[in-house]
Amino acid sequence: MRRARTLSVDTRGATLVEFALIAPVLLMMLLGMFELGYNFYMQAQLQGAVQRAARSSTVQASSGNTDAIDDRVTAAVRAIVPNATMTFSRRAYASFGDVDREEDYTDVDDDGACNNGEPFEDANGNGVWDDDRGQLTGGGARDAILYTVQVSYPRAFAAAQMVGLSPSFTSEAVTVLRNQPWDAQTVHSSVLNCA
Incomplete structure (x- = not known):
């Protein structure tokens, strides 16, 4: 009985047990913060590289040289993440207000879709109605x-998995961004009918 009472008041080793219980949670939190910081840093570098590349793309001298501009973004990203994979996309619009807008059409039958021969403005010149x-x-x-990149x-860090x-x-x-005014703007718009 006396030995049991002695053990109940003996606190030697309690710190080690408490640390063993807390350490996995603490380690996961630290790795999570490192992962979050790494992703924020990568996003900031990517945004900076895209801004520089986009600015380079707007001058007439680089109008046919998009691969070299994309290569600069790739090099900037791979300096931080060597095994990153990237996809690049460019879309041209007549004005800033047209960005990410569907082509205008007259919804004759009020069904919310461009169909049944309804007239539409073919703003991108591809002959079909597009939602962009x-x-x-x-x-x-x-x-x-x-x-877009x-x-x-x-x-x-594997902790995320x-x-x-x-x-x-x-x-x-x-x-x-808007391209520099090196020439007159080309308009591709025509009026066609929906399928």
Whole structure:
């Protein structure tokens, strides 16, 4: 009985047991903060690289040189994440107000869709009605360009997978700039009928 009473008041080793209970949670929190910081840093670098590349894309000298501009963004991202995969997209619009807007159409039958021969404005010149009026090009003089870069890379720390997150992280940077006025703006708009 006396020995049991002695053990109940003996606190030697309690700190070690408490640390063993808290350490996994603390470690997961630290790794999570490192992962979050790494992803924020990568996003900031990507946004900066996309802004520089987009600005380079707006001058006439680079109008046909989009691969070299994309290569600069790739180099900036891969300096931080060597095994990142990237996709690039450019859409040209006549004005900033047209960005991410569908082509205008007259909804004769009030069904909310462009169909049954209803007239529409073919703003991008491809002959069909689109829910995005932009052209998949670098555009011409005075066009507003939507430049999008999507980056995917493996997570830096395995702790994210332990809590159920995907093994890779995907980030996107988007910017819209207007091309320099080196020439008259080309208009591709015509009126056609929906299918």
